[in-house]
Amino acid sequence: MGIGRRIWSGVLAFDRVGSRVPRIIQIMVTEYMGGLMVAAFVAKIVQQRGTAACTGGGPPLDTTDWVVLALGLALLGWLLRDVFRPRVLTETWTPFVQSDALVAWNARWQVSYAYLTSHPSYSVPMLLPAAAWLALYVMLWEEPCSLLFFKALTLAPLIIWLGMALLRAASWYVLRLGRAELDSQLPEGWSQAKAEWEMAWKPVLGFVGLTLAFLAVLALVIAREQAG
Secondary structure, eight states, X not given: OHHHHHIXXXXXXXXXXXXXXXXXXXXXXXXXXHHHHHHHHHHHHHHHHBOSSSBOOSOOOOHHHHHHHHHHHHHHHHHHHHHHSOOEEEEEEOOEEEETTEEEEOGGGOEEEEEESOOGGGGGGGXXXXXXXXXXXXXXXXXXXXXXXXXXXXXXXHHHHHHHHHHHHIIIIISOTTHHHHHHTOOTTOOHHHHHIIIIIHHHHHHHHHHHHHHHHHHHHHHHHHHO
C-alpha cells in the first residue's frame, strides 16, 4: 500500500494533476474509457461464441484481454463507489496557460467549488458519445457476420452507459443516498433543490452547452471549407 500510494501521489502525481481537471470531465472520461474497455472484452466473447444469426469463431482470449477487462472494471468500480456512497466534497481547479514552449498553472485563476461525487445529471454528458456510438451501431446493423466483433463493440458500451445512468437515478431518487449529507452542508438560505442545481445540473448543462456550441462552430467551419 505504501509503495502504491507513493507512485499514485508522487511519481504519477494524480492527486495534484487530477485536482486541476474539472470533475465532470473526469467522470465522463472515466465512464467512457471504462465502458469501452469492458465492452471490448464482451465483444471478444460474443465473437467467439456467436449469436443466433452468426456462428462463433475468432482468436481466444489472451492476457491483454483480461488486463483490459480489469482496468475497465476498476474504472467503473471507482464510479460505482461514488454512486452508492455519494458525498459533498470541495475541489480546487487551477487552469494552465501556455506561451511558446512554457506551460504553467495560473494560480490567479484558481477556483474552489463544492460538488456532489454522484448525481443523475452526470449521465447527461454521456449522451454525446453515446449518440456517436449508436450511429456506428446503426451503420453496422446490416453488415455481415464477419463484423460481429465490431457490432458487439458498438452495442456493449451503450448498454453499460445506460446501466450507469439507471444506477445513478436509482441511487439518488429511489434510495435517496447522499441527500442527508447534502442537507447537512447546505449554505444558509439554500434549499436542497437549489444546491442540486448549483452543484450538479448547472455545471453539467453548462459543459454540455459549451460542447455543443463548439461542435456547431466546428461543423460550420467544415461545411464552409467543403463548399469553398
